[in-house]
Structure formats: C-alpha cells, structure tokens
Amino acid sequence: MRHSLSAAILVCATVLAACAPTTSSGPSPTSNQPNQPKKGGTLILARTGEVTNLDPHKVPAFTSARVFELVYSYLMRLDENLGVQPDLAESVPTTSADGKTVTVKLRTGVKFHNGDPLTSADVKYTFDRIIDTKTAAVARSFFADVDTITAPDPATVIFNLKNPNAALIAYMAHPNTGIVSKKLGEANADLSKKETAIGSGPFKLAEWVPDNYMRFEANKDYYVSGQPYLDGIRINVVPDESGLTAALRTKAADMAIVTDAKVAKTLRNESGVTLSAKPSLSYNLLFVNTKRKPFDNLKVRQAIAYAVDRQAIIDAVAFGEGEVTGPIAPALANYALPTSQYPLYTRDVAKAKQLLQEANVGPVSFTILTSTTEPVYGKDIAQLVQAQLGEAGITIKIETTELTQYVDRWLKADFDMATGLNGGGPDPDFYVYRYFTDDGNLNFVTSYKNPVSSDAIKTARATADPAKRKDLYTTAQKELVNGVPFIWLFVGRDYNATLPTTKGFTHLPNGSIIYLRQTWLDK
Amino acid sequence: MSRYLAQRLLGAIPTLVGISVLTFLFIRLLPGDAIAARLGTSTALSPEQLASLRAYFGLDQPLHIQYWSWLTSLFRGDAGYSIRTGRPVLVEIAERLPATLELAAAAAVIAIAIGIPLGLLSAVRPRSRLDVAARVGGLIGLSLPSFWLGTLIIVLFSLYLRWLPNTGGYVDFVRDPLNNLKLLLFPAITLGLALAAATMRMTRSAMLDVLSADYVRTARAKGLRPAVVLRRHVLKNGLIVVVTLLGIQVGQLLGGAVVVEEIFSVPGVGRMLLTAIVQRDYALVQGGVLAIAILFVALNIVVDLLYGYLDPRIRLA
Numbered sequence: 001m002r003h004s005l006s007a008a009i010l011v012c013a014t015v016l017a018a019c020a021p022t023t024s025s026g027p028s029p030t031s032n033q034p035n036q037p038k039k040g041g042t043l044i045l046a047r048t049g050e051v052t053n054l055d056p057h058k059v060p061a062f063t064s065a066r067v068f069e070l071v072y073s074y075l076m077r078l079d080e081n082l083g084v085q086p087d088l089a090e091s092v093p094t095t096s097a098d099g100k101t102v103t104v105k106l107r108t109g110v111k112f113h114n115g116d117p118l119t120s121a122d123v124k125y126t127f128d129r130i131i132d133t134k135t136a137a138v139a140r141s142f143f144a145d146v147d148t149i150t151a152p153d154p155a156t157v158i159f160n161l162k163n164p165n166a167a168l169i170a171y172m173a174h175p176n177t178g179i180v181s182k183k184l185g186e187a188n189a190d191l192s193k194k195e196t197a198i199g200s201g202p203f204k205l206a207e208w209v210p211d212n213y214m215r216f217e218a219n220k221d222y223y224v225s226g227q228p229y230l231d232g233i234r235i236n237v238v239p240d241e242s243g244l245t246a247a248l249r250t251k252a253a254d255m256a257i258v259t260d261a262k263v264a265k266t267l268r269n270e271s272g273v274t275l276s277a278k279p280s281l282s283y284n285l286l287f288v289n290t291k292r293k294p295f296d297n298l299k300v301r302q303a304i305a306y307a308v309d310r311q312a313i314i315d316a317v318a319f320g321e322g323e324v325t326g327p328i329a330p331a332l333a334n335y336a337l338p339t340s341q342y343p344l345y346t347r348d349v350a351k352a353k354q355l356l357q358e359a360n361v362g363p364v365s366f367t368i369l370t371s372t373t374e375p376v377y378g379k380d381i382a383q384l385v386q387a388q389l390g391e392a393g394i395t396i397k398i399e400t401t402e403l404t405q406y407v408d409r410w411l412k413a414d415f416d417m418a419t420g421l422n423g424g425g426p427d428p429d430f431y432v433y434r435y436f437t438d439d440g441n442l443n444f445v446t447s448y449k450n451p452v453s454s455d456a457i458k459t460a461r462a463t464a465d466p467a468k469r470k471d472l473y474t475t476a477q478k479e480l481v482n483g484v485p486f487i488w489l490f491v492g493r494d495y496n497a498t499l500p501t502t503k504g505f506t507h508l509p510n511g512s513i514i515y516l517r518q519t520w521l522d523k
Numbered sequence: 524m525s526r527y528l529a530q531r532l533l534g535a536i537p538t539l540v541g542i543s544v545l546t547f548l549f550i551r552l553l554p555g556d557a558i559a560a561r562l563g564t565s566t567a568l569s570p571e572q573l574a575s576l577r578a579y580f581g582l583d584q585p586l587h588i589q590y591w592s593w594l595t596s597l598f599r600g601d602a603g604y605s606i607r608t609g610r611p612v613l614v615e616i617a618e619r620l621p622a623t624l625e626l627a628a629a630a631a632v633i634a635i636a637i638g639i640p641l642g643l644l645s646a647v648r649p650r651s652r653l654d655v656a657a658r659v660g661g662l663i664g665l666s667l668p669s670f671w672l673g674t675l676i677i678v679l680f681s682l683y684l685r686w687l688p689n690t691g692g693y694v695d696f697v698r699d700p701l702n703n704l705k706l707l708l709f710p711a712i713t714l715g716l717a718l719a720a721a722t723m724r725m726t727r728s729a730m731l732d733v734l735s736a737d738y739v740r741t742a743r744a745k746g747l748r749p750a751v752v753l754r755r756h757v758l759k760n761g762l763i764v765v766v767t768l769l770g771i772q773v774g775q776l777l778g779g780a781v782v783v784e785e786i787f788s789v790p791g792v793g794r795m796l797l798t799a800i801v802q803r804d805y806a807l808v809q810g811g812v813l814a815i816a817i818l819f820v821a822l823n824i825v826v827d828l829l830y831g832y833l834d835p836r837i838r839l840a
Contacts, residue, residue, distance in 0.1 A: 053608075054608075058561070059561060060562065133575075134572075136562075194608070208608075209790060210607070210608060210795070210798070211794050211798060212692075213693075236692045238788065239785070239786065239788035242682060243788070246685070250685065403801070404556075405553070405555045407555060408555030409554070411573070
C-alpha cells in the first residue's frame with residue numbers, strides 16, 4: 001500500500017511538473033516588420049461570453065453579434081471613424097429627392113458559403129424577414145418606415161419608404177441585418193442551427209462546441225479580393241475575464257475582447273500585449289419609471305439628477321476610464337452636446353433638497369433593480385447612487401436579480417428605477433428614437449411623454465440635411481436631460497487586446513470584429 | 524440476481540418520473556422565460572409579438588400539455604430541442620456527457636488513490652503522527668467548498684505561478700489525450716479532494732472496527748503476517764462500508780461537477796445545465812437533470828451489486 005501511495009504522489013508530481021510553462025514571459029515585440037500581410041494561420045480569439053443563438057436577425061446579444069459579423073455580410077459597414085461605407089452594396093445607396101426611395105446597387109459575383117449566388121432576391125428576402133412582425137427581429141424598428149422592397153434586377157434593391165428616413169442607410173450596417181439566403185430561409189423554420197449559419201461573410205462557421213469554442217474557416221470566395229488573410233479563426237470561451245490576461249500572457253490567444261476595466265488596466269501594463277481602448281458607443285444609465293410615484297413628479301426626477309455624482313461613479317466602477325454622457329454618446333461628436341451645457345449635470349445636493357421640498361411628496365424612497373451580469377458592475381452603480389442620494393435624504397433599496405429575471409421585469413416595466421447598459425450606433429437616431437418618441441417601440445419602459453422632444457426626434461429622422469438634424473437633436477437632448485426619463489451616466493471604453501504578432505485589425509468602438517477579415521498573423 | 528436487477532430497475536421509474544416532474548415545475552417557477560432570456564433589453568416586442576414567439580416554442584400551452592409533449596419527445600428519442608442551439612437535447616447531452624464522466628471518474632480515482640491508502644495507514648497506526656496529520660488533513664479537505672478551492676487553485680496556480688492558465692479551449696481525450704489530462708488535472712483535484720477526505724475518514728473508521736474484530740485477532744494469533752491479515756481479512760471486510768459511501772459520493776460528484784465545470788470552463792453536462800438554466804432552455808434543463816438522475820440511480824444499483832461480490836453473506840434476491 002505504501003508503494004502505491006508513493007507511486008501516486010510521484011505521478012502527481014510528474015504531471016504537475018509537466019504542466020509548468022517552459023517560459024515565464026514572452027519575447028518582446030519585434031519591430032521593423034514588413035507591413036505586407038502574410039497569408040495563413042489560425043487566429044485564436046479569447047472572450048468570456050457565449051453565443052445565445054445563431055439566428056442573425058433574432059438575437060441581440062453582443063456575443064452573438066460578433067459571430068454574425070464573421071459569417072454574414074452586410075450592405076454597409078462602419079469605418080474607423082464610424083463613417084458608414086458600402087460593403088455588399090457596390091456604392092453608397094442613392095436616395096430620391098423626396099427621400100422616400102432608397103436604391104442599393106449590389107456587388108456582383110458574390111456567393112454564399114454553399115456556393116449559391118447572392119442576388120437582390122436574397123437581400124429583399126432578408127429585409128422582408130426583418131420587417132415581418134412574426135420574425136420578431138431585433139432590427140425591425142429601425143426599418144419600420146420601409147413600406148415595400150423590390151428587386152428589379154439581380155443587382156438592384158429598392159426600398160420604398162412611408163416616410164423619409166435619414167438613418168436608414170446607417171442601420172444597414174447593424175449587426176442584426178446580415179444577408180441570409182432566400183432558399184435557406186424558406187426551407188427552414190428558423191436559422192438558429194449551425195447548419196443554417198450560411199452567409200457570404202469572410203468566414204464560414206465550421207464547428208460550434210457550445211460553452212467551449214467556435215471554429216471558422218476562411219471563405220475563399222469572399223468578395224473583398226485577397227481577404228481574409230487568415231486560414232481560420234477559433235473563438236475560445238474563457239471562464240472569466242482574468243483568464244483573458246492569462247491567455248494572452250501564455251500566447252494561448254492572439255486577441256482578446258475585454259469588457260472589464262480592471263482587466264484592461266492589468267493588460268495595459270503587460271509587456272507584449274497591445275491594448276486598444278476606444279470611447280464606447282454603449283452607455284450606462286438608470287431607467288426611471290415615470291409612471292410610478294414619486295417619479296411622475298418632474299421635480300423629484302430633477303432632484304435625483306442633481307444629487308447624482310457621475311464622475312464619482314466613473315472613478316469607482318470604471319477606474320476612471322470613461323466619460324460622462326448625455327442622451328447621445330460623445331463618440332458621435334457631431335451630434336452629442338457637451339455635458340457642460342446641462343445644468344442638471346453639476347452636482348448640487350442643496351438644490352436637490354430644495355426641489356424635493358417644492359415637490360411636496362413627503363419622504364422619497366424607492367428600489368433600484370439591477371442584474372448580476374448586464375452590466376456586472378450594475379450593483380456597484382446602484383450602491384454608489386444609494387449613497388449619493390442618501391445625502392439628499394432619499395432612501396434606496398437595491399434589488400439584484402439574475403439577467404433573465406431582470407429582463408422579464410424590464411419588459412413589463414415592473415421597476416421603480418433600473419440600472420442598464422444600452423448599446424449604441426453610428427447614428428443619433430439609434431439613441432433616442434426607440435425610447436422617446438410617441439411611436440417608439442421602447443417608450444413603454446419609462447412611459448415618458450414629451451411632444452417637444454418626440455417631434456424633434458421624428459423630424460430629425462426624416463431630415464437629410466446634417467445641420468438641421470444637429471439643431472433638432474440639440475433641442476431633443478436638452479429636453480430629455482431636463483425631463484429625466486433616464487439618468488444618463490457614462491460611456492466606458494471598448495477594449496481590444498492583441499499580441500504584437502496580430503496585425504491589420506481595426507478596432508471599432510462598438511466592439512465589432514468585422515475587420516478580422518483584414519487581420520493577419522506575423523508568425 | 525437478474526430478478527433483483529429487474530426489480531431495482533422498475534423501482535427506479537417512479538423516482539425518475541418524480542425527478543422529471545419536479546425539474547419541469549421548478550424551472551418554470553423561475554421568473555422570466557426563454558423569450559426574455561433571448562431578447563434581452565435591446566429588442567422590445569409588442570405583447571402580440573411576444574405571444575407569437577411564446578406560441579412558437581409551445582410556452583403558451585397548459586403545463587400538463589407541455590409536460591406530456593416533453594415526455595413524448597423522450598420516447599421519440601430526441602428529448603426535445605434546445606432553444607439555444609436548435610439541436611436535439613439528446614445530442615447535446617451525448618456530446619457533453621463524456622467530459623463530465625471523465626471529470627467524475629478522474630476525481631473518483633484521485634479520491635480512492637489518496638483516501639483509501641491514507642485511511643488504512645491511519646487505522647493501522649492510530650494516534651501516530653501520520654494518523655493525526657491525515658485526520659487534520661481530512662477535516663480540512665471536507666471543509667473546503669469546491670467553489671472556493673477551485674478559485675484558490677486558479678489564483679495560485681494559473682494566475683500566480685502561471686501553470687496551466689485557465690484559458691478555456693477544452694479538448695477531448697480522443698483528440699488530444701495529453702492536453703485533455705492537463706486541462707482536467709485541476710478540476711479533478713478540486714472535485715476529488717473533498718471525496719478523498721471523506722473516503723479517508725470512512726476507511727479509517729471502518730478499518731478500526733474490523734481491526735478490533737475477533738477474527739482479526741484470531742488471524743494474528745494463527746501467526747499470519749500482518750500484510751496478509753490486512754489484505755485478506757481487514758481490507759475486504761472493511762471495504763463494504765467504503766464502497767457504499769463511494770457509490771453515493773461518486774453520484775454526488777456529478778452534481779458537484781456543475782460548479783467545478785463552470786469554474787474551470789469544462790464543457791460538460793454541468794456547465795450545459797447552468798447555461799440552460801440561465802437561458803431558461805427548458806428542454807435542455809429537463810433532459811440534463813434526468814440524465815444525471817439516471818446515472819445516479821445506475822450507480823446505486825451497481826454499488827448494490829458490488830455488495831454481493833464483496834460480501835457473500837449478502838444475497839441479492
């Protein structure tokens with residue numbers, strides 16, 4: 001028995017020793033590399049989230065969107081400066097003088113991964129599917145102005161609109177508008193299986209082992225000539241964000257999508273890792289349910305806005321990595337008003353107390369609903385707000401639930417106040433239309449009604465002239481900040497970490513990995 | 524023997540039905556359904572759209588109809604479809620089960636390899652230094668919850684010492700045996716350590732009982748060598764209790780695997796279940812729990828059958 005015990009110990013010790021890394025740190029980044037892309041190799045991308053479903057139109061999760069971008073192609077794409085560029089469209093779509101007809105010319109010779117040609121019929125089918133209420137598509141509300149879609153020839157698609165819509169072309173770059181095959185769509189009840197994930201994007205989905213990894217192979221027939229440079233991509237699911245650091249350190253990954261500011265901070269000081277940080281398009285906020293007492297009283301809402309210290313929240317939860325935001329994220333510099341223009345953004349506890357007194361609603365107490373995961377620091381924000389509002393005599397309870405429970409409550413507007421992290425886009429319309437117009441599909445969340453901001457936002461959607469749009473959005477933003485249906489807090493940073501051998505990638509602030517198509521490995 | 528087996532198998536059916544009903548009800552008691560889980564807060568749908576989506580997945584049916592349709596899917600041989608992947612639940616489970624079974628087996632091997640020798644040595648030399656050390660170690664091992672131990676192992680070995688970084692990328696044994704074993708080492712230790720401690724304590728007390736039995740004294744008096752006494756008389760008799768305990772505990776390993784698989788990113792049934800619960804993937808939760816329950820029941824039957832082998836006095840009839 002003693003022999004077997006010592007043998008067991010010996011085996012354990014040997015295995016442990018075999019598992020130890022042979023090098024403790026990687027070589028320093030090489031310089032003077034030629035910038036000529038090298039072909040080949042498989043890029044390993046590490047991230048913490050997993051795909052929730054594969055239907056490109058039905059699942060809004062950021063984690064799923066990243067996969068759609070590799071598999072499917074889009075009429076438009078975003079460039080580094082958030083400009084909207086043609087992608088599957090051959091050129092920028094043309095809009096008729098009355099703004100009601102948008103014509104898209106398609107690239108020719110594009111093929112789906114199964115070899116079928118991609119024509120205007122597939123594009124028409126895709127957008128008909130998105131608009132169809134039965135599909136329950138994520139992007140449906142963006143295309144609500146579309147009346148009919150026609151495909152007069154294989155390379156032309158015409159969108160006939162009920163009203164002019166200046167944001168429509170930007171929405172054609174939304175990750176939930178990937179072009180699907182008509183043949184495949186009609187033959188399958190839904191497109192959520194691995195077998196139906198057939199697009200015309202730069203990479204083909206070759207394998208999906210849920211909760212473990214996804215493997216992609218290069219699409220040799222991709223329409224951008226010479227791309228993708230990589231032979232393939234493997235997306236590894238890492239259990240937590242600290243695993244991303246470990247993966248990069250040990251070169252088990254060539255790239256990592258980082259969401260935790262603390263991990264980003266560690267990676268910034270890590271030799272041999274390049275961290276790219278861009279002001280995010282997504283924004284952190286508090287939803288205010290204006291249907292519930294005492295939030296039906298404007299003065300109470302304004303008092304709360306005065307009592308919140310946004311910079312303190314940024315410092316505590318995002319380690320200082322972020323900017324205070326209004327209704328439109330600062331990354332949309334042409335439209336976002338500087339927050340210095342909002343009086344309610346200067347913290348003033350005395351003013352808050354005075355407003356509460358004027359509101360005459362008695363002691364104010366309410367509950368903040370937070371979820372454990374979206375964002376993970378939601379509870380921290382709630383606790384900070386609890387302390388800050390406490391100084392103005394407001395009592396707050398915090399209720400934390402797991403995400404699905406939170407979503408269920410949110411869909412029923414069953415909360416007083418709720419933390420949230422909302423996605424953003426390249427057009428200001430994305431930030432305000434859905435929530436703050438009288439026909440916006442999300443206006444039930446806060447039940448906020450303001451004809452001035454609603455009209456301004458609706459007119460801006462129908463206005464092509466950028467200067468006029470800017471004026472309209474200025475009006476809307478001021479109205480919204482004063483009306484406090486949301487308490488807009490801050491935008492964090494979108495992080496992407498790469499090894500020096502990963503080249504050619506363009507990091508977009510919406511976390512998109514579409515530019516893996518032009519990425520190459522210098523190994 | 525075969526009659527006994529048939530009886531046990533028949534007896535297991537009400538247990539499994541009971542478990543499936545409870546799982547079915549409990550997962551539906553959780554607020555929020557698969558539709559909410561899938562849509563998040565970015566897409567808001569009108570009540571009609573939500574209703575049509577719920578109808579599509581059959582979530583609008585009365586509970587007994589939903590249960591019946593799930594039951595028929597079991598007999599159809601697919602156990603329903605996962606809302607997340609659109610694939611048959613049976614396929615999902617079949618793909619995930621090997622990782623869980625391998626993890627549980629590795630943990631059991633660790634537990635047996637550490638627990639039984641240590642327990643035996645402790646019993647043979649009670650109150651010796653080794654005995655005290657083993658007992659204290661056992662107490663510590665039993666007291667460490669796996670989620671804490673797992674996290675500690677990751678912090679110490681993966682982050683601090685940078686051995687075996689916890690970077691995901693699990694590979695199965697058939698594809699890459701060496702890497703598979705490397706990736707499995709820490710999860711197996713995490714899962715197996717508490718069981719090793721329990722096995723050690725149980726072995727020790729069982730052996731102490733047997734060591735003081737008359738027949739052992741007789742064997743010694745006959746002049747048998749201590750090693751022979753241990754092997755032939757003590758071990759075989761003392762092991763019955765240990766086998767019972769191991770049988771139950773290995774079954775519990777399957778449950779414990781849920782936590783350990785999540786911490787170490789092992790794509791087994793446990794991790795699948797956790798994701799399925801979060802996403803309210805009802806059919807997958809029901810199928811996964813049922814699979815674990817079937818394994819548990821099967822293990823118990825195997826343990827009962829082992830009794831007959833270890834102790835001929837026990838007749839299985």
